[in-house]
Amino acid sequence: MESSQGTKALILDVALDRFAEHGYSGTTLNEIADKVGIRRPSLLHHFPSKEALYRAVLLDAFADWFALVDEAVAGPQKRGWPQVERVLRAAFLFFEEHPEFVRLARWEALEGGPMLSAELGTMLQPLFERGTEFLEREMDAGRLRRYDARQLLLTGYGAVLSYLSDAPLITSLLGADPLGPAMLAKRRDHVVDVLRNALEP
Amino acid sequence: MESSQGTKALILDVALDRFAEHGYSGTTLNEIADKVGIRRPSLLHHFPSKEALYRAVLLDAFADWFALVDEAVAGPQKRGWPQVERVLRAAFLFFEEHPEFVRLARWEALEGGPMLSAELGTMLQPLFERGTEFLEREMDAGRLRRYDARQLLLTGYGAVLSYLSDAPLITSLLGADPLGPAMLAKRRDHVVDVLRNALEP
DNA sequence: GGTAGCCTACCTACCAGTAGGTAGAGAGCG
DNA sequence: CGCTCTCTACCTACTGGTAGGTAGGCTACC
Numbered sequence: 001m002e003s004s005q006g007t008k009a010l011i012l013d014v015a016l017d018r019f020a021e022h023g024y025s026g027t028t029l030n031e032i033a034d035k036v037g038i039r040r041p042s043l044l045h046h047f048p049s050k051e052a053l054y055r056a057v058l059l060d061a062f063a064d065w066f067a068l069v070d071e072a073v074a075g076p077q078k079r080g081w082p083q084v085e086r087v088l089r090a091a092f093l094f095f096e097e098h099p100e101f102v103r104l105a106r107w108e109a110l111e112g113g114p115m116l117s118a119e120l121g122t123m124l125q126p127l128f129e130r131g132t133e134f135l136e137r138e139m140d141a142g143r144l145r146r147y148d149a150r151q152l153l154l155t156g157y158g159a160v161l162s163y164l165s166d167a168p169l170i171t172s173l174l175g176a177d178p179l180g181p182a183m184l185a186k187r188r189d190h191v192v193d194v195l196r197n198a199l200e201p
Numbered sequence: 202m203e204s205s206q207g208t209k210a211l212i213l214d215v216a217l218d219r220f221a222e223h224g225y226s227g228t229t230l231n232e233i234a235d236k237v238g239i240r241r242p243s244l245l246h247h248f249p250s251k252e253a254l255y256r257a258v259l260l261d262a263f264a265d266w267f268a269l270v271d272e273a274v275a276g277p278q279k280r281g282w283p284q285v286e287r288v289l290r291a292a293f294l295f296f297e298e299h300p301e302f303v304r305l306a307r308w309e310a311l312e313g314g315p316m317l318s319a320e321l322g323t324m325l326q327p328l329f330e331r332g333t334e335f336l337e338r339e340m341d342a343g344r345l346r347r348y349d350a351r352q353l354l355l356t357g358y359g360a361v362l363s364y365l366s367d368a369p370l371i372t373s374l375l376g377a378d379p380l381g382p383a384m385l386a387k388r389r390d391h392v393v394d395v396l397r398n399a400l401e402p
Numbered sequence: 403g404g405t406a407g408c409c410t411a412c413c414t415a416c417c418a419g420t421a422g423g424t425a426g427a428g429a430g431c432g
Numbered sequence: 433c434g435c436t437c438t439c440t441a442c443c444t445a446c447t448g449g450t451a452g453g454t455a456g457g458c459t460a461c462c
Binding site for chain 3: 229230231241242245249250251
């Protein structure tokens, strides 16, 4: 019971870390089991298969993300750019604090594994639609410059997540740790800045 | 000789396709050999190891990319936004025509394999620096709105490449093929649009 | 209270399958 | 002939997953 819960949670923790680091096919169960401190069969006692473990990790991670979005949207509703900035900053902060989530999502987006097309797609779609509708409403009201709302969401997605997921590459380009506090703050302000100038009417 | 050259080129071709599709660890030599139409040992006659093959593929792909950049920059130099748009559109077109390159680069950026930090990093850095210098010059001259030039380059990188590399995810969000001609044109114009509004003084 | 039965968590030993890579022989050709 | 290319046959290492067993805690019944 107690040790079970602890172990299971620990496995999920370690697995998130490894899958985020090396992707699904780049991670082995032995690797995870070793880090947890048990043998592979013991790991498979808690999760019936590698894929089941991966699913659990993915669903867990996205549950956190959905929770954040709900919370961010539930807050004091503003209009036009201020609301966009509010959500943008909340998302950025979440990603900063969950770098494993970002990389996990990126792997998933690249691989387009079975999880994605099936469950994740249908989980993300409503979110995407909600964002689209908000942007279109604000554009119609003239509070934001007009763009294709879906394209705009994808632009934000790319601008924010690429930086955080591609840290290895960006490190070698910038010659500095892109995930350090100073650089993160710089990045956050930059993206906000660019989008504000592009969006404010 | 002839068949050797042909086979070697064919191997590189197929390997690019597979590595772009499933990444390094998700691709097997058998998979490549099968598609080429030879046995794995025959493949290993042309490239001493999987890693060597991967290196060759990566270097080949980036050689194409560097060639394009040189060409794009060599053209009739303009100033301010028009030059940015020119290069941006050239890059976008190149990526559209080389979707395998985009995904390969993305995978590399994520994995941050040994290739990246060592060779690719040092290959991309001068390019990055050149872009930075151009942007800073134009900003100093007041022909572009002021931003952190490096951050701006990374934003462009993310906005363009995410869309093209994450096609599987975006398909399920958009409910349409993001790599179809119509969608590509839409994306191209959107990114140009956003950046113009953000950059023109 | 002791003890029999069951359950959870973990182990070692093993399975079949597949990964990348090697050895060596045969074919075709200059 | 020698050289290049390809093959079959093989190797070792390791993959995800299974079989079977053990230690220890909880519950129930005498």
